[in-house]
Amino acid sequence: MCGRFALTSSSADLSDFFSGLDLDDFPARYNIAPTQPILVVISGEGREQGSNVADRRAVLVRWGLTPGWVKDPRDFPLLINARSETAIGKASFRAAMRHRRVLIPASGFYEWHRSSKESGERPRAYWIRPRQGGVIAFAGLMETWSSADGSEVDTGAILTTSANSAISAIHDRMPVVIKPEDFSRWLDCKTQEPREVVDLMQPVQDDFFEAVPVSDKVNKVNKVNKVANMGPDLQEAVVIEKPLKGPEKQKPDDGQLSFF
Numbered sequence: 079m080c081g082r083f084a085l086t087s088s089s090a091d092l093s094d095f096f097s098g099l100d101l102d103d104f105p106a107r108y109n110i111a112p113t114q115p116i117l118v119v120i121s122g123e124g125r126e127q128g129s130n131v132a133d134r135r136a137v138l139v140r141w142g143l144t145p146g147w148v149k150d151p152r153d154f155p156l157l158i159n160a161r162s163e164t165a166i167g168k169a170s171f172r173a174a175m176r177h178r179r180v181l182i183p184a185s186g187f188y189e190w191h192r193s194s195k196e197s198g199e200r201p202r203a204y205w206i207r208p209r210q211g212g213v214i215a216f217a218g219l220m221e222t223w224s225s226a227d228g229s230e231v232d233t234g235a236i237l238t239t240s241a242n243s244a245i246s247a248i249h250d251r252m253p254v255v256i257k258p259e260d261f262s263r264w265l266d267c268k269t270q271e272p273r274e275v276v277d278l279m280q281p282v283q284d285d286f287f288e289a290v291p292v293s294d295k296v297n298k299v300n301k302v303n304k305v306a307n308m309g310p311d312l313q314e315a316v317v318i319e320k321p322l323k324g325p326e327k328q329k330p331d332d333g334q335l336s337f338f
Contacts, residue, residue, distance in 0.1 A: 080159055080216070080236050080253045082296055083187035084108045084205075084313070085117065087213045092136075092183055095213040095258065101136055109188075109296055109308045112158045116141045118218055118234050119181040121265035134265070143235035144223040145170050151223065160219055162237045162254050162279035166272045171235070174219035175272045179264055181256060182218040182236055186313075188296050189289075191248040203296055204248055204289040205313045217254035217264060217279060242281040248289060255282040291318045 086106035093099045096119055110116060115138040122133035142156040157170060165171040186207030193199040208214055217237040224230050237254040245252045256264050260278050263270055293316050300306040 080187050080189070080238060080251075081112065083110050083184045083216075083236075083253075085110065085183055086185045086310075087183070091213060095183070095215075096134055096136075096181070096261070099134055099136055106310075107308070108310055108312050109305050110141070111305045112141050112156055114141055114305075115139065116234060117183055118220060119183065119215070119265075120178075120220065121267070134261075137232065139220055139232040139234040141235075142233055143170070143174070143219060143221050144231065144233045145173070145221055146223055148223060157235050159238050159251075160235045162217070162239045165219070165237060166276075171219055174221050174235075177267050178220040179267055179275070180218040180220045180234060181261060181265065182216040182234065184214055184216055184253075185212075186214070186287075187253060188292075189245070189249045189252075190297075200294070202318065203292050203294050205292045205296075205315075206245065206248075206252075206287050206289045207313075208286060209288045215256045215258075215261065217256050237279060239279055239281050242284045242286075244284045244287060245281075245289065252281060252287075254279045255286070290315045292316055 084107060086108060087095075089101040089103050093101055099119065104117075117136055118139050119134050119136050122135050142158050143160070144151045144154060144157070148154045160168070160171045165175050186205060189204050189206055190201040191204065192201045218234050219237065220232060220234045222230050222232050238251045239254050240246075241248075241250050241252040256278060264275055264278055290313070292313060295307040296312045298306040
């Protein structure tokens, strides 16, 4: 599950990471929440003649995928995540898996560890970031929803997979991370069928991420149900008394929105 993430890297760093991606300057975002705009990287129409740089473009989409066949989004669940194991066969994600695979830049994501109900403990928030720092790319899907009046909304979701042994103590799911050497394969929807990129939708190696315990400010909302805290202090480590325990059995994750 991935319900909040951050993107704090500079435009220059993102451009380098995605091989010359053309980006305008934008502010660091420490608490990206569902329904907000997120940056996604898509494949372009081809390479410029004589250029070795991959043709990729960055666009903004709403976080929460809406399939094109939905009549009224108000009557449809907010799909912020898609289970990679079943996305190929799900009606909501099938077309996007085949035609609109994207990369979602991130600096890391937040996750909540839930103790047993008997313990009475509140969920503990963690900031999960790459040990080496820098940018990462989540596997994502994109759909454009069109209303009856002809207006269009680009929407997206993050693909998740089973958590590796390092993250499973916090949660049983984690975002799929696509490595730079696999960007072209993932984005190539013309020659790479969904079944041919299944090998990319695996948990990242155990030592890739580190989990930093943080305060619960990341999940605070104001009176109109909007994200209240958005500063760098959200990622400051806090001291916890009890170490993490092993994963507990959880209900199946259907890839839809959870408010933690």
